[in-house]
Amino acid sequence: MKRSVFWALVRKDLYLMRGIIFMMIVVGLAAFSVTGLGNVGLAIGGLIFLTANIAGGIFMAMAMLIGERKEMARAFALSLPISGQSYDRAKLTAGYMAYLIPWVIITAVVLCGFLWPDSDAPRGMAVYAMILQGFALAMYSVLLAALFGVTTDGMGALIIIGSNIMFSLFMMKLNQPEIAGPLRTSQIVWTPFAQRMLAGEIIAIALSAAIALFVMSRRRDYI
Amino acid sequence: MIMNDVAHNAFALRGVSKAFRYFRLEGLNLELPMGQIMGLVGPNGAGKSTAIRLLMGLLAPEAGTVELLGRRIPEQVADAKREVAFVADDMRLYNHAKLGWHMRFVASLYPEWDEQYAQKLLQHFNLRADQYVKGLSRGEHVKALLLLALARRPKLLVLDEPTSGLDPVARHELLSELMQIVRDDSRSILFSSHNTQDVERICDQIAFIDRGHLVDARDKESFLERWRRISLEIPAGVTLPRLKDVVDLTLSERLATLTTDRYEPALHATLEQCGARVTDVQRMSLEEIFVATVMRSRAEVQS
Numbered sequence: 001m002k003r004s005v006f007w008a009l010v011r012k013d014l015y016l017m018r019g020i021i022f023m024m025i026v027v028g029l030a031a032f033s034v035t036g037l038g039n040v041g042l043a044i045g046g047l048i049f050l051t052a053n054i055a056g057g058i059f060m061a062m063a064m065l066i067g068e069r070k071e072m073a074r075a076f077a078l079s080l081p082i083s084g085q086s087y088d089r090a091k092l093t094a095g096y097m098a099y100l101i102p103w104v105i106i107t108a109v110v111l112c113g114f115l116w117p118d119s120d121a122p123r124g125m126a127v128y129a130m131i132l133q134g135f136a137l138a139m140y141s142v143l144l145a146a147l148f149g150v151t152t153d154g155m156g157a158l159i160i161i162g163s164n165i166m167f168s169l170f171m172m173k174l175n176q177p178e179i180a181g182p183l184r185t186s187q188i189v190w191t192p193f194a195q196r197m198l199a200g201e202i203i204a205i206a207l208s209a210a211i212a213l214f215v216m217s218r219r220r221d222y223i
Numbered sequence: 224m225i226m227n228d229v230a231h232n233a234f235a236l237r238g239v240s241k242a243f244r245y246f247r248l249e250g251l252n253l254e255l256p257m258g259q260i261m262g263l264v265g266p267n268g269a270g271k272s273t274a275i276r277l278l279m280g281l282l283a284p285e286a287g288t289v290e291l292l293g294r295r296i297p298e299q300v301a302d303a304k305r306e307v308a309f310v311a312d313d314m315r316l317y318n319h320a321k322l323g324w325h326m327r328f329v330a331s332l333y334p335e336w337d338e339q340y341a342q343k344l345l346q347h348f349n350l351r352a353d354q355y356v357k358g359l360s361r362g363e364h365v366k367a368l369l370l371l372a373l374a375r376r377p378k379l380l381v382l383d384e385p386t387s388g389l390d391p392v393a394r395h396e397l398l399s400e401l402m403q404i405v406r407d408d409s410r411s412i413l414f415s416s417h418n419t420q421d422v423e424r425i426c427d428q429i430a431f432i433d434r435g436h437l438v439d440a441r442d443k444e445s446f447l448e449r450w451r452r453i454s455l456e457i458p459a460g461v462t463l464p465r466l467k468d469v470v471d472l473t474l475s476e477r478l479a480t481l482t483t484d485r486y487e488p489a490l491h492a493t494l495e496q497c498g499a500r501v502t503d504v505q506r507m508s509l510e511e512i513f514v515a516t517v518m519r520s521r522a523e524v525q526s
Contacts, residue, residue, distance in 0.1 A: 005332055072315040079309040083301045220283035
């Protein structure tokens with residue numbers, strides 16, 4: 001019973017996030033297909049692709065956590081037969097799943113785009129895409145964990161601004177010629193930077209999820 | 224583990240305290256026997272919602288124990304909530320989903336969900352399953368929440384200010400529905416409100432709460448029977464002695480109004496022996512009793 005309530009709550013959030021999930025997939029894939037249309041296509045498509053990934057994640061985390069509190073629907077959810085702690089865990093699970101659905105689809109298509117045998121795109125850019133997608137996932141994970149601990153709109157806004165600044169700095173670094181250059185090859189090259197970035201992204205995801213679970217385990221008041 | 228008094232009490236709060244920055248609920252003791260309706264009455268900010276949130280496991284007490292349908296709260300809150308429905312004034316449904324989706328969602332969590340009753344309530348409350356929650360008025364929203372709560376057929380219904388913000392017709396419909404539910408002796412209701420008329424209409428147990436303290440709690444009839452306002456004529460030269468159980472005494476030349484919380488017909492004889500003449504004895508409304516109780520409690524705290 002408890003397990004079924006947990007998953008029912010996860011399904012509930014996925015249902016409520018269906019619009020954002022759908023939009024992220026459609027816009028992300030459309031933008032990626034545009035990147036193949038020359039330099040202008042690459043610039044516009046790349047920008048829209050990043051927006052779909054990053055802004056979609058921000059919208060999703062805000063709608064799931066801050067939106068539920070603002071709409072005052074949290075009290076309704078907490079009236080259901082589940083403990084506050086299990087409810088928070090269901091929310092975190094749903095938060096990751098809602099983002100991972102479009103993320104997995106988009107990442108898979110992008111990687112196929114670079115690695116497909118007939119593809120004109122440089123295969124080495126698959127590593128670039130992995131770093132980029134890994135950063136988007138890590139940033140979402142940190143954002144989700146941070147919003148769990150936040151109770152005011154102001155703090156939520158600060159976290160979002162902070163993550164946007166982080167993303168801008170990351171893009172500046174990633175696009176530096178000495179970093180992006182070695183990845184624009186027909187061979188897959190795991191440069192030291194790529195290895196460090198991917199390791200850092202995995203650590204950030206694990207750490208943020210662990211902190212969110214730790215915060216939840218100490219929470220005693222749920223409203 | 225279900226505690227022994229499950230058969231007797233819908234809930235029990237014993238010595239429960241909870242402190243916030245500017246408010247403290249102090250040593251709250253409150254019990255509701257099964258099959259009864261309790262009205263939790265208090266001014267805004269008295270601690271009604273805090274008490275209910277403690278009961279529902281949304282807040283953890285700093286001291287004391289909470290039991291809900293025989294289960295310890297917050298440890299066994301998930302089990303207890305299978306048989307409890309909770310609706311609060313500040314509770315909302317999901318704006319971007321339809322009422323029908325909410326009904327299917329709640330039905331999937333409660334094996335006791337009564338679809339026939341849900342459809343009846345849908346019609347009775349003039350709601351439509353294909354309505355988006357976003358488009359519901361305040362009154363419709365409360366009705367939708369009540370539909371979702373009532374169709375679960377809960378053993379205990381906890382309502383935190385459910386009638387606030389409702390128009391008189393919607394309030395009447397809601398209270399009538401609650402009256403129907405309580406015909407079933409096995410079901411209990413905890414109903415918090417600052418509207419004493421609503422409480423007087425449906426409740427059989429009443430608890431007054433003010434500034435984080437339980438001021439008084441007993442059955443409604445006992446409240447209404449014990450409180451009286453007595454009008455007196457006091458001839459010149461007569462001074463009333465200090466009488467026991469007099470909550471308030473207002474003097475105006477030779478007329479006096481006395482309020483007591485332990486009225487007995489023998490009081491007439493006592494007053495007349497003192498030289499006063501009883502001209503009128505009035506029953507008091509629950510609102511008047513509530514105000515007098517709270518004022519006395521505040522005066523006692525200040526002295």
